[in-house]
Amino acid sequence: MPKQTFLNLEGSKRKVITNAFLREFAIKPYDQASLSDVVKELGIAKGSVYQYFEGKLDLFLYLVGECNQTKMKYIGEITRKSYPDFWAFFRALYECGYKFDSENPLQSHFLFNLIENLNSPSIKHLHNEMLSQTVKAFEEMVEYEISAALFREDIPVKVMGFMLYKVGVSIQEQLIFSKTIEPLKSIENNTSVFLNKKEELMKTVDDYIRLIKPSFDK
Amino acid sequence: MPKQTFLNLEGSKRKVITNAFLREFAIKPYDQASLSDVVKELGIAKGSVYQYFEGKLDLFLYLVGECNQTKMKYIGEITRKSYPDFWAFFRALYECGYKFDSENPLQSHFLFNLIENLNSPSIKHLHNEMLSQTVKAFEEMVEYEISAALFREDIPVKVMGFMLYKVGVSIQEQLIFSKTIEPLKSIENNTSVFLNKKEELMKTVDDYIRLIKPSFDK
């Protein structure tokens, strides 16, 4: 938790500081992200960071929380029940993600890099924790579809859930691999990840859905 | 390339040194792996490492080359033509991988950690290079299956190739996630990754094949 001092900060200053750290963690893994660099860039003293936060991890967790909260404001509105099948729902999540990205580029960048970010040895425990949560969410979705007789039931839920999670990640990584999106360049240019790339994003999403649908549908 | 001095080294000493570094890189990402720690453990001088190799990257690349070479001795024997369909071939690769693992535990551990290892910022270029190669290999497999009218042709090859690559990675990660295998513990205990876990491995592989087969087959 950030200290009271940070919360007392004038809104705009708090934002400038938050953004600078978001940018740093969006570019480098946790262990490589340098507080020293950021304070230099911000023109504030190193000590200030420790007046605002308990330490590096506290700061990082604050950023994770903030970004998740913002993204939830977008994604939270989407419910499975509003869609005829899982895939329409799945697709809607990406459309929503696009909106989140275009309206919150820096937070989007940060979350984009989060999985890679968490690979750092000193926060392995966090990585496992978050992975468990995410995978569990996917497993629950799969369970729902199975109980609704929409997904096949001859494959362990654990496998289907994990695979679905991996498909989500793969879509992102495919877009990076094919250089459709270039997060690092976007950050430099202060633009959102998917700027002018909505069509390509949704095309890839649709390709993936068409590809894996037969694996899951009953 | 390692220096002549290293190649002149007596076989067993070369092996002890190689193994110690394999272990280090199998546990930590490239940037976190510490040469200082390893030489301390080995009881040799830091300077020796620089008498054997040009530097950290040179050493790392040597290890990658050695491990790939060993694994190729196993996997290279398997050809698609010996199998009735892609999935039997795919399955055989894992059976072969198991054999490689049990006979070369340390090298297996190293390669196991390679993808994660390569995430380090200072060798991003290497990561991209290897990723391209691997994905290309999968794309070629997909192309072959399509031309043999065994895989569907309504999805871009790039998407199918990348997905297939990701399935391979996912199998590994699922096994870790479900704690069926525990690479870090195996390294500590000096045992192979899949020790006594062949059945579980092949069961997961079979689950994945059954799951994704309908997505790829015509």
Place this chain on the structure above:
DNA sequence: AAAAAATGTGACTCACTAGTCACAAAATTT
């Protein structure tokens, strides 16, 4: 205006890294 509380500071500590180099020891050749 004085006292007190809250903010801000940057040189500093400590721990760590890759890589170097002048030197020492061992092995080989003459």
Place this chain on the structure above:
DNA sequence: AAATTTTGTGACTAGTGAGTCACATTTTTT
């Protein structure tokens, strides 16, 4: 046995980082 080459050494440099703390400045309260 002497000379030469190869191999081994570890204190050293130059750099990184997170986190600390006595002090300075600003803001708020009395």
